[in-house]
Amino acid sequence: MIEVLAGILGVALTSAVLPLFQDELRAWIPFASRRLIRLAARGIPAAHRNRYAEEWSAELRAFDDRKLTAFAWAVRVLLRSLRMRAALQEPDRPAESKAPPQVVLSAAEHVTAPMPPYLADLLERTRRFTWAEVVRDMDDPTIERVEADLAVIEQRFEALITKGRRHCRLSTSPKGTPRKRYAGSKESIHD
Protein backbone atom coordinates (compact mmCIF):
# COMPACT_ATOMS: atom_id res chain seq x y z
CA MET A 1 0.00 0.00 0.00
CA ILE A 2 2.79 2.36 0.99
CA GLU A 3 4.65 1.44 -2.20
CA VAL A 4 1.59 2.24 -4.30
CA LEU A 5 1.14 5.59 -2.56
CA ALA A 6 4.85 6.35 -2.98
CA GLY A 7 4.53 5.44 -6.66
CA ILE A 8 1.50 7.70 -7.14
CA LEU A 9 3.27 10.50 -5.27
CA GLY A 10 6.37 9.95 -7.41
CA VAL A 11 4.33 10.07 -10.62
CA ALA A 12 2.58 13.25 -9.50
CA LEU A 13 5.81 14.92 -8.46
CA THR A 14 7.73 13.96 -11.59
CA SER A 15 4.94 15.02 -13.90
CA ALA A 16 5.02 18.40 -12.17
CA VAL A 17 8.82 18.58 -12.02
CA LEU A 18 9.60 17.39 -15.56
CA PRO A 19 8.04 20.36 -17.36
CA LEU A 20 9.79 22.68 -14.91
CA PHE A 21 13.07 20.87 -15.56
CA GLN A 22 12.61 21.21 -19.31
CA ASP A 23 11.73 24.88 -18.95
CA GLU A 24 14.79 25.43 -16.77
CA LEU A 25 16.99 23.63 -19.28
CA ARG A 26 15.57 25.64 -22.17
CA ALA A 27 16.15 28.85 -20.26
CA TRP A 28 19.60 27.89 -19.00
CA ILE A 29 21.18 26.77 -22.29
CA PRO A 30 20.91 30.11 -24.12
CA PHE A 31 22.21 31.86 -21.02
CA ALA A 32 25.17 29.44 -20.84
CA SER A 33 25.87 29.90 -24.56
CA ARG A 34 25.97 33.68 -24.20
CA ARG A 35 28.20 33.30 -21.16
CA LEU A 36 30.61 31.06 -23.12
CA ILE A 37 30.78 33.62 -25.91
CA ARG A 38 31.61 36.39 -23.46
CA LEU A 39 34.26 34.13 -21.91
CA ALA A 40 35.75 33.41 -25.34
CA ALA A 41 35.84 37.13 -26.14
CA ARG A 42 37.69 37.79 -22.91
CA GLY A 43 40.45 35.48 -24.09
CA ILE A 44 41.37 37.55 -27.16
CA PRO A 45 43.30 40.84 -27.27
CA ALA A 46 41.37 43.80 -25.89
CA ALA A 47 41.49 45.69 -29.19
CA HIS A 48 39.42 42.96 -30.89
CA ARG A 49 37.23 41.96 -27.96
CA ASN A 50 34.11 44.04 -28.66
CA ARG A 51 34.12 43.27 -32.35
CA TYR A 52 34.24 39.50 -31.88
CA ALA A 53 31.79 39.56 -28.96
CA GLU A 54 29.28 41.29 -31.25
CA GLU A 55 30.10 39.05 -34.22
CA TRP A 56 29.69 35.86 -32.19
CA SER A 57 26.51 37.09 -30.53
CA ALA A 58 25.01 37.69 -33.97
CA GLU A 59 26.06 34.19 -35.09
CA LEU A 60 24.56 32.72 -31.93
CA ARG A 61 21.21 34.29 -32.76
CA ALA A 62 21.25 32.58 -36.16
CA PHE A 63 20.68 29.21 -34.50
CA ASP A 64 17.12 30.23 -33.55
CA ASP A 65 15.51 27.34 -31.67
CA ARG A 66 18.45 24.94 -32.00
CA LYS A 67 19.62 25.79 -28.53
CA LEU A 68 21.82 22.76 -27.97
CA THR A 69 23.51 23.15 -31.32
CA ALA A 70 24.11 26.77 -30.41
CA PHE A 71 25.57 25.66 -27.08
CA ALA A 72 27.95 23.22 -28.78
CA TRP A 73 28.94 25.97 -31.22
CA ALA A 74 29.68 28.29 -28.29
CA VAL A 75 31.85 25.61 -26.69
CA ARG A 76 33.78 25.23 -29.94
CA VAL A 77 34.30 28.98 -30.12
CA LEU A 78 35.61 28.91 -26.56
CA LEU A 79 37.93 25.99 -27.35
CA ARG A 80 39.39 27.94 -30.26
CA SER A 81 39.55 31.28 -28.50
CA LEU A 82 43.18 30.91 -27.49
CA ARG A 83 44.13 30.06 -31.07
CA MET A 84 42.16 33.11 -31.98
CA ARG A 85 44.28 35.11 -29.58
CA ALA A 86 47.44 33.72 -31.16
CA ALA A 87 46.08 34.51 -34.64
CA LEU A 88 45.34 38.10 -33.72
CA GLN A 89 48.79 38.55 -32.23
CA GLU A 90 50.52 37.08 -35.24
CA PRO A 91 49.55 39.19 -38.22
CA ASP A 92 51.78 37.94 -41.04
CA ARG A 93 51.44 34.20 -40.99
CA PRO A 94 48.18 32.97 -42.51
CA ALA A 95 49.81 30.46 -44.82
CA GLU A 96 52.12 28.74 -42.37
CA SER A 97 51.25 25.88 -40.15
CA LYS A 98 53.62 26.79 -37.38
CA ALA A 99 52.60 26.22 -33.79
CA PRO A 100 50.97 29.18 -32.05
CA PRO A 101 53.27 31.10 -29.71
CA GLN A 102 53.16 30.54 -26.00
CA VAL A 103 50.53 32.78 -24.48
CA VAL A 104 50.91 33.98 -20.92
CA LEU A 105 47.53 34.36 -19.28
CA SER A 106 46.76 36.34 -16.19
CA ALA A 107 44.96 34.57 -13.36
CA ALA A 108 41.78 36.48 -14.24
CA GLU A 109 41.80 35.03 -17.75
CA HIS A 110 42.01 31.43 -16.65
CA VAL A 111 38.88 29.44 -17.21
CA THR A 112 38.10 26.58 -14.90
CA ALA A 113 35.73 23.85 -16.02
CA PRO A 114 35.13 20.16 -15.35
CA MET A 115 37.67 18.14 -17.25
CA PRO A 116 36.63 15.27 -19.54
CA PRO A 117 38.09 12.01 -18.15
CA TYR A 118 40.29 11.31 -21.17
CA LEU A 119 42.12 14.57 -20.56
CA ALA A 120 43.16 13.41 -17.11
CA ASP A 121 46.42 11.91 -18.41
CA LEU A 122 47.29 15.09 -20.22
CA LEU A 123 46.44 17.08 -17.14
CA GLU A 124 48.59 14.85 -14.95
CA ARG A 125 51.48 15.00 -17.40
CA THR A 126 51.46 18.72 -17.78
CA ARG A 127 50.52 19.33 -14.15
CA ARG A 128 48.41 22.23 -15.22
CA PHE A 129 45.08 22.79 -13.65
CA THR A 130 43.15 25.20 -15.77
CA TRP A 131 41.09 24.46 -18.82
CA ALA A 132 42.61 27.38 -20.71
CA GLU A 133 46.15 26.07 -20.31
CA VAL A 134 45.21 22.58 -21.41
CA VAL A 135 43.29 23.86 -24.43
CA ARG A 136 46.20 26.07 -25.41
CA ASP A 137 48.50 23.07 -25.71
CA MET A 138 46.02 20.80 -27.44
CA ASP A 139 47.00 19.54 -30.84
CA ASP A 140 44.45 19.32 -33.63
CA PRO A 141 43.60 15.61 -33.18
CA THR A 142 42.81 16.22 -29.50
CA ILE A 143 40.61 19.20 -30.31
CA GLU A 144 38.90 17.12 -32.97
CA ARG A 145 38.27 14.45 -30.35
CA VAL A 146 36.75 16.97 -27.94
CA GLU A 147 34.56 18.25 -30.75
CA ALA A 148 33.48 14.73 -31.65
CA ASP A 149 32.51 14.16 -28.01
CA LEU A 150 30.56 17.40 -28.04
CA ALA A 151 28.70 16.29 -31.14
CA VAL A 152 27.74 13.00 -29.46
CA ILE A 153 26.62 14.83 -26.30
CA GLU A 154 24.64 17.24 -28.44
CA GLN A 155 22.90 14.43 -30.32
CA ARG A 156 22.12 12.56 -27.11
CA PHE A 157 20.63 15.64 -25.44
CA GLU A 158 18.56 16.45 -28.48
CA ALA A 159 17.32 12.87 -28.72
CA LEU A 160 16.48 12.82 -25.02
CA ILE A 161 14.61 16.09 -25.15
CA THR A 162 12.69 15.06 -28.26
CA LYS A 163 11.75 11.74 -26.70
CA GLY A 164 11.02 13.41 -23.40
CA ARG A 165 8.54 15.74 -25.04
CA ARG A 166 6.65 13.04 -26.89
CA HIS A 167 7.11 9.67 -25.26
CA CYS A 168 8.11 10.21 -21.68
CA ARG A 169 6.55 7.66 -19.41
CA LEU A 170 7.15 7.16 -15.77
CA SER A 171 8.10 4.00 -14.00
CA THR A 172 9.23 2.88 -10.61
CA SER A 173 12.48 1.01 -10.16
CA PRO A 174 12.57 -2.30 -8.24
CA LYS A 175 14.00 -0.43 -5.26
CA GLY A 176 11.07 1.96 -5.32
CA THR A 177 13.14 4.89 -6.52
CA PRO A 178 11.03 6.98 -8.87
CA ARG A 179 12.78 7.56 -12.16
CA LYS A 180 12.02 8.87 -15.61
CA ARG A 181 12.71 6.51 -18.48
CA TYR A 182 12.42 7.49 -22.08
CA ALA A 183 10.69 5.17 -24.50
CA GLY A 184 13.13 3.39 -26.78
CA SER A 185 16.11 4.56 -24.78
CA LYS A 186 18.29 2.83 -22.20
CA GLU A 187 19.11 6.16 -20.66
CA SER A 188 17.23 7.34 -17.64
CA ILE A 189 17.48 10.17 -15.19
CA HIS A 190 17.28 9.23 -11.55
CA ASP A 191 15.61 11.66 -9.22
Added chain:
Amino acid sequence: MTIQTLAILSVMVDSPSDDWYGLELARRADLKSGTIYPALARLEQAGWLSSHWEALDPSLAGRPRRRLYRLTPDGAIRARHALADAHQRIGRSRITAPWLNPGEQPT
Protein backbone atom coordinates in the same frame (compact mmCIF):
# COMPACT_ATOMS: atom_id res chain seq x y z
CA MET B 1 48.45 26.30 -44.92
CA THR B 2 45.93 24.13 -43.12
CA ILE B 3 43.23 22.11 -44.85
CA GLN B 4 40.67 24.20 -43.03
CA THR B 5 42.07 27.44 -44.46
CA LEU B 6 42.15 25.89 -47.94
CA ALA B 7 38.51 24.83 -47.58
CA ILE B 8 37.51 28.38 -46.63
CA LEU B 9 39.48 29.87 -49.51
CA SER B 10 38.09 27.42 -52.05
CA VAL B 11 34.53 28.47 -51.15
CA MET B 12 35.37 32.17 -51.28
CA VAL B 13 37.36 31.96 -54.52
CA ASP B 14 34.29 30.57 -56.29
CA SER B 15 32.44 33.82 -55.53
CA PRO B 16 35.16 36.40 -54.85
CA SER B 17 32.82 39.38 -54.77
CA ASP B 18 30.34 37.82 -52.34
CA ASP B 19 30.10 38.60 -48.65
CA TRP B 20 30.07 35.70 -46.24
CA TYR B 21 29.34 35.42 -42.55
CA GLY B 22 31.07 32.83 -40.42
CA LEU B 23 28.27 30.28 -40.02
CA GLU B 24 27.38 30.27 -43.69
CA LEU B 25 31.01 29.96 -44.67
CA ALA B 26 31.48 27.03 -42.29
CA ARG B 27 28.40 25.33 -43.72
CA ARG B 28 29.51 25.80 -47.33
CA ALA B 29 33.08 24.70 -46.56
CA ASP B 30 31.74 21.69 -44.64
CA LEU B 31 33.64 22.69 -41.54
CA LYS B 32 32.47 22.53 -37.95
CA SER B 33 30.97 25.88 -37.13
CA GLY B 34 32.75 27.68 -34.35
CA THR B 35 36.16 26.49 -35.46
CA ILE B 36 36.77 28.74 -38.45
CA TYR B 37 37.24 32.07 -36.69
CA PRO B 38 41.00 31.68 -36.01
CA ALA B 39 41.54 30.94 -39.71
CA LEU B 40 39.41 33.91 -40.72
CA ALA B 41 41.30 36.13 -38.26
CA ARG B 42 44.65 35.01 -39.68
CA LEU B 43 43.53 35.64 -43.24
CA GLU B 44 42.12 39.02 -42.33
CA GLN B 45 45.24 40.03 -40.43
CA ALA B 46 47.34 39.14 -43.47
CA GLY B 47 45.14 41.17 -45.83
CA TRP B 48 43.68 38.22 -47.74
CA LEU B 49 40.19 39.04 -46.42
CA SER B 50 38.44 42.22 -45.44
CA SER B 51 35.44 42.38 -43.16
CA HIS B 52 32.67 44.85 -42.46
CA TRP B 53 29.44 45.01 -40.55
CA GLU B 54 26.24 44.12 -42.32
CA ALA B 55 24.31 47.24 -43.31
CA LEU B 56 21.03 46.81 -41.51
CA ASP B 57 19.11 48.31 -38.66
CA PRO B 58 18.96 45.62 -35.95
CA SER B 59 15.72 47.02 -34.53
CA LEU B 60 14.00 46.78 -37.91
CA ALA B 61 15.53 43.44 -38.89
CA GLY B 62 14.86 41.90 -35.49
CA ARG B 63 18.36 40.48 -35.26
CA PRO B 64 21.88 41.80 -34.66
CA ARG B 65 24.04 42.78 -37.59
CA ARG B 66 26.51 40.18 -38.81
CA ARG B 67 30.17 40.55 -39.59
CA LEU B 68 30.72 39.85 -43.28
CA TYR B 69 33.93 38.65 -44.90
CA ARG B 70 35.08 39.12 -48.48
CA LEU B 71 38.27 38.29 -50.35
CA THR B 72 40.42 41.32 -51.12
CA PRO B 73 41.62 41.58 -54.76
CA ASP B 74 45.13 40.68 -53.64
CA GLY B 75 43.74 37.91 -51.42
CA ALA B 76 41.80 36.42 -54.34
CA ILE B 77 45.00 36.17 -56.41
CA ARG B 78 46.99 34.71 -53.55
CA ALA B 79 44.18 32.31 -52.68
CA ARG B 80 44.08 30.97 -56.24
CA HIS B 81 47.84 30.46 -56.14
CA ALA B 82 47.64 28.73 -52.76
CA LEU B 83 44.86 26.42 -53.96
CA ALA B 84 46.70 25.60 -57.19
CA ASP B 85 49.86 24.93 -55.19
CA ALA B 86 47.97 22.66 -52.80
CA HIS B 87 46.40 20.72 -55.67
CA GLN B 88 49.79 20.33 -57.28
CA ARG B 89 51.39 19.09 -54.06
CA ILE B 90 48.58 16.63 -53.41
CA GLY B 91 48.92 15.32 -56.97
CA ARG B 92 52.69 15.02 -56.69
CA SER B 93 52.55 13.20 -53.37
CA ARG B 94 50.13 10.67 -54.86
CA ILE B 95 52.27 10.05 -57.90
CA THR B 96 55.49 9.59 -55.96
CA ALA B 97 53.97 7.40 -53.26
CA PRO B 98 55.92 4.10 -53.59
CA TRP B 99 52.97 1.82 -52.90
CA LEU B 100 51.17 3.25 -55.94
CA ASN B 101 53.81 1.81 -58.25
CA PRO B 102 52.94 -1.65 -59.58
CA GLY B 103 54.81 -4.48 -57.94
CA GLU B 104 55.76 -2.52 -54.84
CA GLN B 105 54.16 -3.09 -51.49
CA PRO B 106 53.81 -0.52 -48.76
CA THR B 107 56.39 -0.90 -46.02
